[in-house]
Amino acid sequence: MNIINEVENILKKGGIEEYKKEARILTCEISGLNIEDIILDKPIENPKKIIALAKKRAMDRIPIQHLIGYSFFMGEKYKVDKNVLIPRDETELLVLKAYELLKNREDKINILDIGTGTGCIACALAKKLADKNIEILGVDISSDALIVALENINNLNLERKVIVRKSDLFSKIRPQEKFDLIISNPPYIPVKEKNNLQFEVKNFEPELALFAQDDLGIEFYKKIILNSPKFLKFDGFLAFEAGFNQAQEIKNLLKKDFKDIEITPDLAGIERVICAKINN
Numbered sequence: 001m002n003i004i005n006e007v008e009n010i011l012k013k014g015g016i017e018e019y020k021k022e023a024r025i026l027t028c029e030i031s032g033l034n035i036e037d038i039i040l041d042k043p044i045e046n047p048k049k050i051i052a053l054a055k056k057r058a059m060d061r062i063p064i065q066h067l068i069g070y071s072f073f074m075g076e077k078y079k080v081d082k083n084v085l086i087p088r089d090e091t092e093l094l095v096l097k098a099y100e101l102l103k104n105r106e107d108k109i110n111i112l113d114i115g116t117g118t119g120c121i122a123c124a125l126a127k128k129l130a131d132k133n134i135e136i137l138g139v140d141i142s143s144d145a146l147i148v149a150l151e152n153i154n155n156l157n158l159e160r161k162v163i164v165r166k167s168d169l170f171s172k173i174r175p176q177e178k179f180d181l182i183i184s185n186p187p188y189i190p191v192k193e194k195n196n197l198q199f200e201v202k203n204f205e206p207e208l209a210l211f212a213q214d215d216l217g218i219e220f221y222k223k224i225i226l227n228s229p230k231f232l233k234f235d236g237f238l239a240f241e242a243g244f245n246q247a248q249e250i251k252n253l254l255k256k257d258f259k260d261i262e263i264t265p266d267l268a269g270i271e272r273v274i275c276a277k278i279n280n
């Protein structure tokens with residue numbers, strides 16, 4: 001039997017929903033071969049390792065990204081471990097909307113990414129805005145997350161454009177630091193929903209990255225919206241990723257100090273990204 005089929009069978013029996021996709025990822029990433037070579041039965045150096053990891057995935061339900069050590073975001077590889085949120089596809093929409101907001105700016109662009117985690121938002125924006133004079137500051141409350149972010153920044157050769165700092169939201173941002181864009185995908189799952197989460201998320205992703213303590217899951221948005229006017233340049237923007245049913249609440253919070261509020265749904269129709277301009 002071809003190794004792909006063998007891995008698929010193991011994952012399917014283990015109840016892995018996307019067993020076909022994951023079988024391909026696991027086999028290609030560990031063998032270093034592409035899918036065509038594997039289907040054509042090109043010899044694989046380490047089949048035992050692939051089978052062992054497939055069994056681990058099926059039995060312990062460790063996320064595949066943790067087994068291979070990285071995840072993909074906007075076409076780039078990001079190291080992930082238990083200290084960071086695995087980048088999600090929906091977050092790519094946030095990056096694309098943020099890029100639209102800034103792509104015509106001529107002067108130096110400063111961006112603050114709050115809750116940077118892997119650094120995926122900061123790095124993806126630095127890549128997309130490669131022709132600009134740009135400096136992105138990624139902050140996180142977790143030192144362990146910042147270690148991962150630094151590794152990703154180095155791997156992508158973005159050390160001159162993306163820097164990181166440990167900070168509880170704005171606590172370590174100096175009053176004279178001003179940004180064209182403050183962007184954030186903050187923790188937004190109401191903690192009371194913890195038991196409804198997928199096993200892999202609940203057991204392998206960091207609580208710090210997932211949960212907000214209030215019933216609606218909007219505590220971080222409230223704090224960021226309240227504090228960001230002090231740190232935005234003239235005509236600066238705020239851009240958020242939002243969870244299910246949160247965008248309208250966030251819009252209401254924005255109305256006091258922001259204008260041009262725009263909500264963008266994701267492919268599933270969930271109001272996912274919310275952008276606004278400071279009212280100055």
Ligand SMILES: C[S@@+](CC[C@H](N)C(=O)[O-])C[C@H]1O[C@@H](n2cnc3c(N)ncnc32)[C@H](O)[C@@H]1O
Pocket residue numbers: 084085086087088091114115116117118119120121139140141142145167168169185186187188208209210
């Ligand atoms: C949902 S994750 C987002 C990670 C990454 N930006 C992404 O989009 O994949 C939220 C991040 O916020 C960080 N965080 C939680 N509370 C924070 C706080 N008070 N100040 C700064 N960062 C915080 C977490 O450690 C986590 O890395």
